[in-house]
Amino acid sequence: MDRFSKLVIAFLAIGLMVVATPSRAQVVSDSLSRLLGEYLARQLEELAENSDENADFTDLLDAYLYYSEQKIDINGPQVSELEALRLLNSFQMEKLLEYRKRYGLLLSVYELGLIEGFDDATLEVLIPIVTAGDGSRVQRLPGPLTILKRGRNQVLTRFERVLEMREGYRPTTDSALGAKPNSRYLGGPEKYFIRYQFNYRNRIRAGLVMEKDPGEIFLVSQINDTLRSLLTSKPRNGFDFYSAHLFVRDIGVVKALAIGDYHLNFGQGLTLWSGLSFGKSTEPAAIMRYGQGIRPSASLNEALFMRGIATTIAIKRFDISLFYSHRPVDASLMSLTDSLAGEEFLISSIQETGLHRTVSEYNRKHATTFTAYGGRLGYRSRRLEIGYTAYASSTGLAFSPRVYPYNKFRIHNGSNSVQGADFRLVFPHIVGFGEISRSQNGGLAGIAGFTAQPAGFVTLSMAYRNYGINYQNDLSTAFGENTYTNNERGLYGGVVASLAPGWKLTAFADHFSFPWLRYLTDGPSFGRDYYFQLDRRFNRRADAYLRYRTKSRMKDFSDPWNYIDYQVPYTRQSLRFHLNTQPLPGIALRNRIELVHYEEQGKPASVGYLIYQDVIYRPAGKPFELTFRYMLFDAADYDSRLYVYENDVLYAFSIPMFYDRGTRTYLMLRYRAGRSLDFWARIGQTWYADRNIIGSGLETIEGNRRTDFKLQLRYKF
Template sequence: MLLTANLYGNDAEEKLFSVEEETYHANELSEILSQIKENPININTSTKTELQKLPWLSENDIILIIQSRKNQVLSSWEDLDKLGINAITVNELHDFIVFRKRPELHLKQQTRVEFSEAKSKLRSSLKYYQKTLTEYGNFKAGVLTQKDEGESDPIDFYSYYLQYRSNGILQNGILGKYRLALGQGILFAPKLGMSKSAEATSVPVKKYSSLKPYTSSYEIWELEGCSFELTTRNWSIIPFLSRTKLNANLDSLEQITSFNESGLNLDEAKKNNVQETLFGSAVEYNNGNNQLGCSYSSLAFDHEFSNDKRNQKYQAVNLYCNLFNNSYPLFSEIALADEKVAGLAGVKFGDTRFRQMLLVRNYAKDFPSWHGNPFSAQSNFDNETGLYYGVTILPRKDTKINCYFDLWSFPETRYFEKMPTVGSDQFLQLETRISENTFRFTIQNKQKEKYITLDEAEIRDFERLLLRLDWWQKLGVITMKSRAEWISEYLPEDKVHGKGVLFYEQAKLRSEKLQIIAQITVYRSVLKPFKVKHYMYENNVNGIMQNSVFSGDGVASYLLLRYDLFNNVHLQAKISDSWQKSNKMRLFFQLISSW
């Protein structure tokens, strides 16, 4: 018997994202999944590309689904179970697929207001976000605006686009703001993409669509201008042109020292003070299972860099391939930019029940990482060499095991670490169902050399161990989730040890029109000689991926409501607070309508 859809909800997404530490912006995968939730994929008519958007499905799962549709119509979750797809995987899909056609939606309006008590004294203390998407025939258009707390400009950040899609030669065309994703993301990829995840053999591989409107609230590194995807048979040409303004920090010589990626613009002098011009083209061959591609681009800033290793103007080329039509799927990319080289290669192997992936990468120091985001152990991926090995094991129908090992080094100096440093990351997650209960056990161990200040500031060996147990149980219309977490941080050279524990209890209720999630969290961790932190993924209103951070001693809680006013109109609200700490209350209100 399969688990009910209520059991997982947002927990399937938490499994993907909880490996990340500090995250507040919705990354592109989170955004894609949020859109699919609002308009689920019809599993009987979906293409291979659409099914690849669901990170829980393996290549073998997708092949099973597509082949089975030739002989039958899939009409229930039991049909997927009969295909041999793991029960844990099937339940993770509940919010994202349907078995029959749904009415097409042509207009979506999303409005969100956020209030943070800690920022209530700032001028214009509300955070405001709105997104309008509309569709007519082959045309789509969208407008997004956002204002952060403390910003006086009511439209501090905006995005807009007009898109044309067809099955002809001009398959995709965008005027306005957009993003590119080529190969494995060394030159072009969503800046809020993911690398490591609890889905150890699927998420590390980049499978984004090449050209997409920019609908993220991340306020930098979007492209602005035009791009087109011209397709004939199996070949595609994607020319692109962009000229946009960036927020940068300049020194006394008006040279760029860094870019402001926080999105918070309290100093108007640092807003839109650098112009970036970029143009180029990509050529791709794609036969459905295999993709080969290359691209050329030229980029120029209107200011020089204070770092003389970075050039104001440069050209970039890359070659990439995704070969999935064989027993050993391969993916790779090599790029040359600003006379520096970066490369990545990976292979998948193993059978359906024992999937493995091996990935190696090498990125030169000061490689331009402005628009790229390949697999890496850090946000700015230059100056990194690493080896990743991931495994997914399906020992039984109702059990799933994911684990990975990642070894990396930063072979040259970094901003704080004035010497080469190394690190490693080991992760294991076991998920199993016993009767009406589901358990998920997670262990993660990180070891790295890090610049840490105690009595003196210096590079120290740092070890972090996380043990976590999650338990779901179904009680009528209510689903309960319990978590117990223990973390240990250790500096072996100084013999300094810090520990922390966290417990929470969560209740979910879902009726035909109303959904309620209530949670209370109790935590305790040391603050001296260094602060031990708990990172916890929280449910939030649609469109936000929130990872809350807790340290010290305290109790926190939140209440999340979603009410369907009409079939296509949803009102969402959330209130969160810390009981023993002042000025920690946060309020969220969101209205989503689709027609």
């Protein structure tokens, strides 16, 4: 019996044991509410199209999930979190604060409905995650024992694997391995994930995350001896990635203190913003960032976090933040042999996937380090927030990457310093924002914009961005098209309007240009992005939206006979209709039809479409919930691929991409075994009608099905 089956049995045994114990099935609202889930799903689908496949979105969504469990007091100071989470816009926040000032504390969350600008959709998202508390100021912390006793603990374990045999796990001979050491993975195909979290009244949070990706080493004894001899560092038993954090807030003048892994989000993200951001989201008002300062990190993105210590001290209206971070970085090295000084190494490239599955991936692990330190001085009054941020960073080894014309301005010698100033100016009907930043080499970047509410139900947002071609910043995640914040100019305008009760129109236009070359784009290029969405809310049980988007950019003409790669435009248009209904109590349906049309000069057009049906069965008073999807997809090629959000086990988010012809189905069960124990199981299968081989390289599956399986347990105490 292989290890996989043993694990399944162990999981099931625990499950059965739990089922046998009498359960007090109490409805605890800890999963995302339907509307909030929908909202996030939409944002994620946009994001997935522009980010790499392995991105872990937990980081971005952690706060939403967190506050679904720890409610925000609308009468307290924490209410500003709602703005940072984009659940309220600046104007709604302004109205809420005004209401509180005028009528005193809100007696119930339902009182929010009386405030101007709070429509049904906003309330439906908000009510599950807020509470009307006494708005009391921060209390003194009790002794450590009381904290430990009263704090809440949560352990989450997840197991995942693809059931089909993939090339990288197929048995092979030692001689074949010796000849091609990277033709097999070092570890097994399972993914293990364990997360522990402690929380005391949102004031003290601690966490530990451990993870092993498929193909990574878990047990050293499993590694093939031929491969083991090739590893440059001695492998160890256990997980591949560990992350821990301790986060404390509001103790005297210390507004926040993070030890371990954390994130920094300042200003508009131009100077310093670690981790992911929603980028160009479907919400025009969201072009304005809301820097939350220091946040704990519990993410699985192994290359996008800060490790060390960070603190924010608040004195009257001033905030002073300081941080130091030092973390390992995966890199491939180049040796410089010097007969006198011995061997020296230089970095030839940095890997951000966080995967260490093959010999070469393993040998790149933690090959160098990234150190950053700096701080921010902020001032905040009722109408104005300004800040000055500066940091310096360096890599453990010097850089010697391959220089191509496209990355000529991006790469630098390994050490850098960046400084920038940002502002936000809030008035009842208009909010202005901006940030300007300068890197050590003199590269400049800036963004400025506003969000205005010329009528109560119309919001207009505009922003101009200009990121210089020589602007260099490894910790920048500003609004834009590019993955890196440089080489981009653009003008964005968007509007959200409630045309009539139940009807909402969202539209934006973005014109952008890249003055310098980009990867696979050997010339200056430009593009346009237009988005149009009409939302209709029929009643509490049914809503729908229709969306059209067209986006054009340019890339090299893909004709092998061309010696000069000139730029040709390509356009991707998509049309989507999505419907949510609840025909019976306890049953929710979701339907979607989507059409994608891709056109590139000199190539035939490519068309893709998908259609799916979701059934969600959530019987009242029963401790379980079932989610089922059946989807058909048919896309001519990768160019007309489609991205779809899938319901997943709590804290996991999948937005897989589909092309070719086939079906995708999944079934997920959630079982609530008592107050403290939850159990999830999910099985999904993609079947291709027109393929005998799925994937490429080590991920190749010989067959036309790919089945993924997940189990998750959560224990709260």
